[in-house]
Every structure is written in structure tokens, then in C-alpha cells.
Amino acid sequence: MQIKLDFRSKMPIYVQIIDQIKHLIASGVLEPDVQLPTIREMAADLDVNFTTVARAYRLLDEEGLISTQHGRGTYILPLPVDQTASEFRRDDLERLTRYFLNETARLGYGPEEVAEIVKDTLYLWETEGTPPAEHAD
Numbered sequence: 001m002q003i004k005l006d007f008r009s010k011m012p013i014y015v016q017i018i019d020q021i022k023h024l025i026a027s028g029v030l031e032p033d034v035q036l037p038t039i040r041e042m043a044a045d046l047d048v049n050f051t052t053v054a055r056a057y058r059l060l061d062e063e064g065l066i067s068t069q070h071g072r073g074t075y076i077l078p079l080p081v082d083q084t085a086s087e088f089r090r091d092d093l094e095r096l097t098r099y100f101l102n103e104t105a106r107l108g109y110g111p112e113e114v115a116e117i118v119k120d121t122l123y124l125w126e127t128e129g130t131p132p133a134e135h136a137d
Contacts, residue, residue, distance in 0.1 A: 001024065001029070001030065001036070001037070003016075003017060003020045003021070003042075003045075003046060004020070005017070005046055005048070010106070011099070013046075013048055013052050014052050014053075014055045014056040014059070015056075017042075017046070017052070017053060017056035018056050018059055018060055019095060019096075019099075021036075021056070021060060021065070021066075022060075022065065022092055022095070023092050023096075025065060025076060025079075025088065026085075026088050026089045026091070026092035027089070027092075028085075030076045031076060032075075032076050032077060032078040032079075033075055033076065034075065034076045035073045035074065035075050036057075036066065036073070036074040036075070036076065038073065038074070039053045039054050039057055039074075057074060061074075064077060064080055065077060101114065
């Protein structure tokens with residue numbers, strides 16, 4: 001499982017962990033019954049405090065996305081019955097979009113500037129068939 005943290009971001013580390021685990025679930029990388037690393041293992045892997053990972057796991061547990069079973073480990077749960085995989089995937093994309101727009105606003109970009117760049121980048125993606133990251137300067 002690949003989680004990358006941005007220690008310079010204003011987004012708290014535990015939120016970054018939650019968002020990335022949700023993304024891994026939405027994208028199908030983490031499926032139901034897959035065991036997550038222990039809190040201690042993940043904290044060591046990410047070089048963060050144990051309580052940061054514990055908080056992320058606790059909140060994911062409260063959302064019904066994971067289950068921690070003492071002595072057995074922490075596992076991904078099936079999506080709630082009222083949410084399909086496509087709805088969860090859409091929620092993930094909306095969360096990423098809100099984050100992106102909040103960051104652009106924080107940096108002082110206006111809606112018109114952002115829309116122009118997004119439109120141009122999407123056009124390249126559609127016409128060339130390659131993800132936008134491959135167009136980075």
C-alpha cells in the first residue's frame with residue numbers, strides 16, 4: 001500500500017492518511033477483507049507519530065470503512081449497503097476536486113485562471129490519451 005504524505009501541506013497528516021486510504025478503496029486497490037498494516041507499522045513506514053495513524057484508523061472505523069479486531073488486525077470492510085462503488089468513487093473525485101480548488105484559491109488563483117488551465121489540460125488528456133502528469137513542464 002502506497003501512501004505519500006506532504007508534510008508542507010496545510011492539510012493535517014491524519015486527514016491525508018484518511019483521504020489516501022479512501023482513494024485506495026475507491027480505486028479498487030484496497031478491497032474488502034484486505035488487512036491494513038498495524039498502526040505501529042504504518043507510523044514507522046510513514047515516519048509519523050503513532051497517535052496520528054491511530055486517529056486516522058479510528059475515524060475510518062467510525063465511518064464504517066475499516067474494522068479493527070483486537071489480536072487479529074485491521075481490515076477493509078465492504079462499502080455500506082447504501083453506497084455503490086461508483087458513488088464512493090465519485091465522492092473520492094469530489095473530495096480531490098474540492099482540495100484542489102481550495103489550494104488554488106489559497107494560492108491566489110481565480111476561477112477563470114483555474115478553469116482555463118483545467119480546460120487546456122483536459123483537452124490534452126482527451127486528444128492525446130495520456131494523463132495530465134505526463135504533460136508537466
